Amino acid sequence: xxxxxxxxxxxxxxxxxxxxxxxxxxxxxxxxxEDITRILKDEGIDVLISSPYARAILTLEGLAKELEQEIKxxxxxxxxxxxxxxxxxxxxxxxxxxxxxxxxFDYAYPGGESNRACxxxxxxxxxxxxxxxxxxxxxxGTHGNxxxxxxxxxxxxYGFDFLNQTVKPDIYKMQFNDLELEEVTRxxxxxx
Numbered sequence: 001x002x003x004x005x006x007x008x009x010x011x012x013x014x015x016x017x018x019x020x021x022x023x024x025x026x027x028x029x030x031x032x033x034e035d036i037t038r039i040l041k042d043e044g045i046d047v048l049i050s051s052p053y054a055r056a057i058l059t060l061e062g063l064a065k066e067l068e069q070e071i072k073x074x075x076x077x078x079x080x081x082x083x084x085x086x087x088x089x090x091x092x093x094x095x096x097x098x099x100x101x102x103x104x105f106d107y108a109y110p111g112g113e114s115n116r117a118c119x120x121x122x123x124x125x126x127x128x129x130x131x132x133x134x135x136x137x138x139x140x141g142t143h144g145n146x147x148x149x150x151x152x153x154x155x156x157x158y159g160f161d162f163l164n165q166t167v168k169p170d171i172y173k174m175q176f177n178d179l180e181l182e183e184v185t186r187x188x189x190x191x192x
Contacts, residue, residue, distance in 0.1 A: 050141030079143035080118035084111015102160035154181035
């Protein structure tokens with residue numbers, strides 16, 4: 001039975017250290033969230049699920065209103081924890097550390113979560129979503145890393161290079177036959 005997952009990477013959010021859960025969307029992000037609603041409103045989406053982070057919820061909020069649906073919040077869809085609060089990854093080292101994490105799925109920056117740990121917790125949720133919603137269309141409000149790691153579980157070509165070409169927001173339509181990924185289509189067309 002075919003099930004469709006729409007991975008909706010959140011729209012642009014102002015970066016503020018220590019404010020991961022609560023930071024919202026920039027003006028551009030709010031406008032892009034309206035575009036997300038326009039793109040997805042006629043897809044026949046049955047279920048809306050999101051990370052608990054405000055930026056992911058806010059990206060789906062307009063769609064939820066349009067479809068008159070609630071957004072189910074799932075804690076284990078949160079973005080990966082990159083480092084400890086007292087040992088933040090310096091900005092100039094962030095990309096090299098990210099590459100290292102994708103080269104070695106068990107590596108974690110001090111105080112952070114490894115790719116493997118993040119992938120395992122998120123894939124458990126994704127598998128449950130697929131099992132509980134067979135034959136339905138589900139939009140998931142998500143983040144770049146956790147989205148890439150969920151996709152990577154089903155197809156190893158989704159890795160560091162894929163993550164680097166994604167934008168905020170982004171949409172990937174994933175067609176599943178039971179728990180087997182059959183096709184991925186990008187629905188978002190990047191525009192400034």
